[in-house]
Amino acid sequence: MTIVAMIVALSGALLEYRRLVQNKSYRDIIMSVCLLASGLLLGILQMLKVKLPSLMGGITTAFEPFSKMVESWFS
Amino acid sequence: MRKMILTTRQATFWFTLHQLGSALLVIPSTLVFIAKQDAWLAVPVALAAHLLLLLLYFRIANRLNGQTFHEHVVSILGKWGGGLCLVVFVMAYPFLTFTLVIRDLGDFLTGVMMPETPSEAIYLLMLAAVWYVVHGGVRTIGRTVELLFFAFLFLFVLLTVSLIPSMNMDYILPLFENGPKPIFLASISLFAFPYFESVLFLFLASHMQYIQQWKTVVVRSALLSGGMFFLVVFVVIGVISQGVVADVAYPSFFVVRTISIGGFFERFEVIVAVLWYITIFFRLSLLLYVSSYALAGIFRLKDWRSLLIPLCTLGFFIAPLTWPNTSVQMQSIRAWPYYTVLFGVLFPMVIWLIGSFRGNHGKK
Numbered sequence: 121m122t123i124v125a126m127i128v129a130l131s132g133a134l135l136e137y138r139r140l141v142q143n144k145s146y147r148d149i150i151m152s153v154c155l156l157a158s159g160l161l162l163g164i165l166q167m168l169k170v171k172l173p174s175l176m177g178g179i180t181t182a183f184e185p186f187s188k189m190v191e192s193w194f195s
Numbered sequence: 196m197r198k199m200i201l202t203t204r205q206a207t208f209w210f211t212l213h214q215l216g217s218a219l220l221v222i223p224s225t226l227v228f229i230a231k232q233d234a235w236l237a238v239p240v241a242l243a244a245h246l247l248l249l250l251l252y253f254r255i256a257n258r259l260n261g262q263t264f265h266e267h268v269v270s271i272l273g274k275w276g277g278g279l280c281l282v283v284f285v286m287a288y289p290f291l292t293f294t295l296v297i298r299d300l301g302d303f304l305t306g307v308m309m310p311e312t313p314s315e316a317i318y319l320l321m322l323a324a325v326w327y328v329v330h331g332g333v334r335t336i337g338r339t340v341e342l343l344f345f346a347f348l349f350l351f352v353l354l355t356v357s358l359i360p361s362m363n364m365d366y367i368l369p370l371f372e373n374g375p376k377p378i379f380l381a382s383i384s385l386f387a388f389p390y391f392e393s394v395l396f397l398f399l400a401s402h403m404q405y406i407q408q409w410k411t412v413v414v415r416s417a418l419l420s421g422g423m424f425f426l427v428v429f430v431v432i433g434v435i436s437q438g439v440v441a442d443v444a445y446p447s448f449f450v451v452r453t454i455s456i457g458g459f460f461e462r463f464e465v466i467v468a469v470l471w472y473i474t475i476f477f478r479l480s481l482l483l484y485v486s487s488y489a490l491a492g493i494f495r496l497k498d499w500r501s502l503l504i505p506l507c508t509l510g511f512f513i514a515p516l517t518w519p520n521t522s523v524q525m526q527s528i529r530a531w532p533y534y535t536v537l538f539g540v541l542f543p544m545v546i547w548l549i550g551s552f553r554g555n556h557g558k559k
Contacts, residue, residue: 121315128319129508132326140501148501151494155505162512175291176518176527183530190533194380 122167126160201402203412205337208344209477210396210416214389215423216478217299220445220471222385222424223431225528227440230381232367234437235429237378241385242421245393248386248540249417252393253410255547256400264397265492271550278493280542285489288538289395290506293482297321297514300475302524307448308468318514322507325479329487330500333402336480347473350466355426357454357463362433385424387532391539393417398485444521483507 133156140149165172201209226234259267269277300321301314309317328336371378396413403409431440431450440446448467455461486506491499518524 121313121319125315125319125508125511128323129504129511132504133508136501136504140498143497145497145501147494148491148496148498151490151496152501152505155502156508159505159508159512162509162516166512166515172516174519174523175513175516176295177523179534180523180527180530183533184526186533187529190383191380191529194376 122163126163129156129159199333199402200404201333201337201399203403203408205341206399206403206409206412207415207419208340209336209481210393210412211419211423212340212344212347212474212477213481214392214416214420215474216389217296217471217475218385218389218424219427219474220303220447220467221299221528222388223428223440223446224443225384226381226428227432227437227446229384230377231373231441232369232432232437233371233373233378234381234440235367235425235432236370237381237385238421238425238428240378240382241390242417244382244386245390245417245421246414248390249393249410249413251540251543251547252397252413255397255543255550256406256409258550259397259400259406261401263401263488263492265489267550268546269493271546271553281489281493284538284542285486285493288535289392289482289489290486290510292392293479293486293506294510294513295517296475296479296482297510298517301514303445303448303471304468307445308465314515315511318511321476321479322511325476325483326503326507328476329480329484330503333399333484336477336484340477343473343477347470350470351423354451354454354463354466354470355430357456357460358430358434358450360456361453362430363436364433366433366436367429383532384528387535387539389420390417391532391535394539394543395481395485397543398489399481483510 133152136152137149140146140152162172223234226237230237255264255267262270265277265281268281271277272280297318301317304317305312305314328339393413396409400406400409403412427447431446434450434453435446439449443449448464448471451463451467454463483503483506487502488499490496490502490506496502518527
């Protein structure tokens, strides 16, 4: 499924880039390629079963003390 | 970038469905877990707090003077400072929320409706539909929401009315059993999710003809979504009691399973899935549009549409990384309101204060 998603994203992006090249929107292409490359890199890392950190895990670690503090005010 | 105009009606429906989004399904259990049978009282409290917060957003909107919100932030914080703040804001708030909503959708559908379907297939199909509508621009989204809002409203009323005969008012009582404190604590959850996200509507203020129209739309959508949250929480507690609501992940889906009138008027749970699909679709479209439009503005791109495919791709691959299991998800729900304070309250407060000190009220 990951490969299918990558192929769909790449084909869609290539069609978009053709239009952007015609409009000489080179800045748009650079920005788009950077974001797309990071997305595809994440996909490749997931396919290689590389363990990546959980986003919400980080947020929870950082903000749970605030949550506990406010809960203590209301208990 | 060409300016696109939304009508008051289109914006009201879009903002309302955005606010209902995933909250419609998950917020009853979050509120009931904290405030028990008084959870429904947390809705008007959160709504009142939200209406107060809107005064801050209105102050900022008054200073836009035809500028977009990101142009206003750059004019206040400078090209580099403003740009950096906005990139962090967009990636850490609307875009992160976008990935969380995709994940929510996958978890719900694979958990209760299509357990054998891979989550990625669900993400891919939904993202394709969202990309298509956002690519059409805000006018296309506006027309789509005009069509689907009434379908949503019809199904919502049908479900609510069908549940009323099963309500037991004893489940709502006693009132204030644990005092007002749990009600206020529960209201923080609803205030933060989804009402802090109203800060994103500032990015769409320039899409309305007059700023006064935008203010009316924001207040109306808050009242509409608040009314619906109130009804859902009240009816859900009244039908299955707070003890059951707090223990199920999707109480508004679960409660509909109990509808059985005359032995043939039943199996309505799929309607909840349809309702949720509609709200999630517009929620994702708003989050993707704001992320793409704001990033394109910050990096001075000619066409904000050029970022849609890369952002959808990133969202697709980040969604599985958001939380490893339900336990982390449940923990993160408690921390999320305090994270969103940064974006829903502190960020606009800083913009307003610095704007006031600098006397920068936007370019005419």
